[in-house]
Amino acid sequence: MSTFLELGLKEPINKALTDLGYEKPTVIQEKAIPQIISSTDDLKAFAQTGTGKTAAFSLPILELLDEKNGNVQAIILSPTRELAVQIGNNIKDFCKYLPDVKVTTVYGGSSMEDQIRSLKRGSQIVVGTPGRTVDLIKRRALKLGNVQWLVLDEADEMLNMGFKDELDKVLEATPETKQTLLFSATFPREVEAIARNYMTKPVEITSGEKNAGSENVSHEYYSVTERTRYPSLKRIADLNPDIYAIIFCRTRRETQEVADNLIRDGYSADSLHGDLSQGQRDSVMGKFRKRTIKILVATDVAARGLDVTELTHVLNHKLPDQIENYTHRSGRTGRAGNKGISIVLVNGKEKGKLRQIERIIKKKFVEGKVPTGKEIVKNQLMNLIDKVQNTEVNESEMEEFLPSIYEKLEALDREELIKKFVSLEFNTMLKYYENSKDLNDLSSKDNSRARASDENMTRFFINIGRKDNLNPGKLIGLINEQNIGDKVEIGAIDILDTFSFFEIDKNFEDATLSAFLDNQPDFDGRSVNVEVTKKERGGGGGRRGGGDRKSFGNKREGGFGRKKSSDGGSSRRSSDSSRRSDRSTDRPDRSSRGASDRSSSSERSPGGFGRRRKD
Secondary structure (H helix, E strand, C coil): CCCCCCCCCHHHHHHHHHHHHCCCCCCHHHHHHHHHHHHCCCCEEECCCCCHHHHHHHHHHHHHHCCCCCCCCCEEECCCCCHHHHHHHHHHHCCCCCCCCEEECCCCCCCCHHHHHHHHHHEEEEEEHHHHHHHHHHCCCCCCCCCCCCEEEEEHHHHHHHCCHHHHHHHHHHHCCEEEEEEEECHHHHHHHHHHHHHHCEEEEEECCCCCCCCCCEEEEEEEECCCCCEEEEEEHHHHHCEEEEEECCCHHHHHHHHHHHHHHHCCCEEEECCHHHHHHHHHHHHHHHCCEEEEEEEEEEEEEEECCCCEEEECCCCCCCCCCCHHHHHHHCCCCCCEEEEECCCCCCCCHHHHHHHHHHCCCCCCCCCCCHHHHHHHHHHHHHHHHHCCCCCCHHCHHHHHHHHCCCCHHHHHHHHHHHHHHHHHHHEEEEEEEECCCCCCCCCCCCCCCCCCCCEEECCCCCCHHHCCCHHHHHHHHHHCHHHHHHHHHHHHHHCEEEEHHHHHHHHHHHHHHHCCCCCCCECEEEEEEECCCCCCCCCCCCCCCEECHHHHHCCCCCCCCCCCCCCCCCCHHHHHCCCCCHCCCCHHHCCCCCCHHHHHCCCCCCCCCCC
């Protein structure tokens, strides 16, 4: 393997890398850095999460840019503010000994005026989220006419989040002579579309197989029902006393509920999702990195940019809607040569998705059994005994107290002393799991057949589907274009051949119908008809999702006609914070949000072991 110096990087960059503890380049760095330095060809690079993609594109840019020229020479787009901040900080670390190089990070939820002042002082490299980047371009505060490099990091996620229009606007502001660098951990069809639309005969490099999971991660699944999903999650955590994990959920509401339940049950946990302010996010992530928090419950989008190398587990409370996102999730563990475990909780309806994921990650899922109370207690006991064995005794500090201790304990023999010692630490857990049920008994009396739609969501029918080239990302974008309200939560999405269904927070039911009626949008020339679906499939009418509907529009003519906005086009939210109200990666599973998922205290935790004790 080469050194960074042998890859063509100058001494100041190598010195900074040495300070940071970088010794040898990763595979993707070894392939990408010489390619970018030696060629102006566009580049598609694919590597698993955690393999050093940021250094792979930023180091050659630092090598080549003109330090004395204060114009923006490189623009790096990232789907989330967390990832943008991480990239910006990494690049600042890399150019520690390049004093004339300035980096500015721009994103929503932070002062635009401060970002404008930073740009005016001069920055050769700008890292930004698409929405804020476009805002600054419109204000003429960000000028990209001299850009030599455009980097699209996590390109697939930017499309999933509905940022295609923003990407188009940024591309329009950059010169045709620029070099476009696309980096992604997954390779869905949408990324191929980016390459076709934005790149010219790109060179392709990969680290491992496209979309494949990390070799250091093993994959397990546990069969659950909605009644047993949360208790099973807790038992898996209890079985692993030293757990340090991210639990992935699909919606902000689900994320907050799971985190609240874990905190209430005594676990050292917290949540990370789009409803938190930037200050709150920074605080939560700081505590998690320092291990003050052992379990982080997060949405897919919020967890992007969280770079933690020693996670023991990733737990999927529910599978992501976009199957490719499983690779992103599982790639959060098994980093820096460490082993990791990715666990999935699935009900009967979700098991079919496992086969699809196996084809992508090139690995098989191993079926696990939800641990019994006896197994958990044994693991916890042995973990405590191991800690006792490995504890260093400071006799000099204890010496004066030992005679009194021996005197108090002299009536106890060895066996009695051990029993009392264990009881002192484990009475609560022993009692809690004493008569615990076997959660692997998936009887017909569970609520896996619970009402399919969340009681907090309204389900809508829309008359476009897969044959109209609709996908979840495009539907999210179409909904966002209607400006229904601030931070409207989008729930489950079902894309069928000729029509589709989506869910919206029920508080915005009338606003959704009114917005579609007033805007009268179309989708690729086809009039759009949106209706409220009052009954789930099987509710009558013979049509999927049929039943009573509250609708607007002339159905005989296919729904609404097209109505242009006053500026000649559809109005669209441009800021990161409003666009990130919710997305396909943050959606609930309509078939699996029963009431008992929320009333998750059916199995209470004893509070202790690997968790935060209650005072």
